[in-house]
Amino acid sequence: MASSGTKPEKTGQGLFARILGSRAPVIAVPYLWLLLFFLAPFLIVLVISLGDIALAIPPFTFKGGIDLENYALLTQDALYWRSYFSSMQIAGLSTIITLLVGYPIAYGMARAPVQWRAALLMLVILPFWTSFLIRVYAWIGILKKEGLLNLALESIGMIDAPLTILNTNVAVYIGIVYSYLPFMVLPLYASLEKMDRSLLEAASDLGCHPLKAFWLITVPLSLPGIIAGCFLVFIPAVGEFVIPDLLGGSETLMIGKTLWVEFFSNRDWPLSSAVAVILLLVLVIPIVLFQRHQARLAERDG
């Protein structure tokens, strides 16, 4: 490294200059933000997870000493790991469906005439102007037995008896895909829109059929968008609580719902804190590993 030859006092000078330098405050803002609103609350949750349940305000105590019994319980009761596993499964499948639905939308937007693109982008963002909760409630009206979907399907004669969709996992998938679609479309659009179209012409000129060129050129070049979109959908979907609660049924097992029950029904703050800490680790560790892998690839290509 370049700093290997520098003397210790010089490094100290560099650090001093860096703190005083005009860039320092700018860089400090996001770090301060993360410290205040992510790291500090997380540490509070972590500490609570090491305590014991108590009939008090707040409802936990450290009288039994700091111990890991809440974490031990998570491994003993099948409910918890089954909730984690089921959440992953639902979030994973929803992410794939969202990708399959979102890619053509983003592709169409990126290929639309330039003067349309701003309007199309607006349309993707438009649902955010209505409360998320109201939009999920609206799906109840669509998916229930005597809902709009069943009425429509019956009136065109596609079904004889109404379908049971509400309060099943299918309704949860529909809810997640619908709610998180913009988070998939936006990064995909960003990466597809900046793609140089002469690359596809070059591929075609070299004898590549347009469909094959899509796989060999467009998809690899939109990979950063695909990865960003999948993260943006998968991570919040794993911890999703509102959608499984409103649209899901008794069979729907998701960690967000389990956590809610522990926290509000059982008022077991230490245990629900432990659930939250494990959830965070389960999500963060693979992402960190992935980022490091990406960084190493980028370094190799330098």
Added chain:
Amino acid sequence: MASSEKATKGPASAGWAPWEDPAAVPHVRLDGVTKRFGDFTAVDNLTLNIFEGEFFSLLGPSGCGKTTILRMLAGFEAPSEGSILIAGQDVSRVPPHRRPVNMMFQSYALFPHMTVEKNIAFGLEQDGLPKDEVAQRVDDVINLVHLGQFRSRKPHQLSGGQKQRVALARSLVKRPKTLLLDEPLGALDKKLREETQFELVNIQEQVGITFIIVTHDQEEAMTMSHRIAVMDHGRIVQTSTPTDIYEAPGSRYVAEFIGDVNVFEGKVAETTPDMLRIESPEAGCPIEATPTPAQEDASHDPSGSVWVAVRPEKLSISHDKPKDAKANCMTGEVWDIGYLGSHSIFHVKLASGKMVTVAQTNRTRAQARAISWEDTVHMTWRPGDAVVLSA
């Protein structure tokens, strides 16, 4: 001269000129091709023959339709009217991936996620060639463009000149009969550009395929091409060899587009079989010119204006008035001098207010009476060195 004799001579030899041979079959033929984008006519009823092994340039300012012609040849645009024939086959409706041509893009269009090697191999892999043959041909072409040490780099790790060579290699590796090059040297700096011009000509001679190149740089076109088509507003104004384009331009547009030129407006006063006499108040002296067949047409209409075009280097400049000079001798005042080492450029103002450019080679180190600012000078030229133009 027998046509077969010409054909066997090959593109690299001096007498090779299939375009002069009515029996020669063109390799690429555009027949009455028109291309319209909405109300805008980019290419207007254009007919063009390009022969096998030719280095052909389409030259013109931006927006003259030259790139559209190339894109129609590659198949990215379909002609609105007319037909395009490559090797005798009408390809007007053939999609780009089935055409026997390859194109080198102005932006190079290298695949950013692939290494140099992968970029070059791409076209061969699409044809489903066996792996060892792909490797062999990629090796050959990488050696041809001297890219050996960069083969496993990605495009963003290459300089402009290296990218240009990858793009060239990628379009050459499929050994197309015809290679289309869209401003191939446009993104390079001046020095690299000059080097690459000669390299490109050498490569074209080595691989022996037809090069059709689009450029707005007249110098580039002059150095590299067998023939140049000068374009203006979707039409071809003149198609000739570089020498003819420069020495025998067919119109003022061509004369002014290629190199520097002095143009004097005048009227034909007298026509004899071997001499045209022109009166030009602008030049301030009678002009005599040797008519070529094309110029004789110009003299047919005595009422219309003609233009006399003289290149700066064809003019001789001196302090002394030649004794027997009745014609082709202008007098003016030196306005500006540009010393360029090998030669000097003089801007001389005539009595009519017209500015004349004279280029003079600096053949001796020091001149006894060097021409200086505000000197009165006389400029002469031989009758055969001017071109009379009617348009």
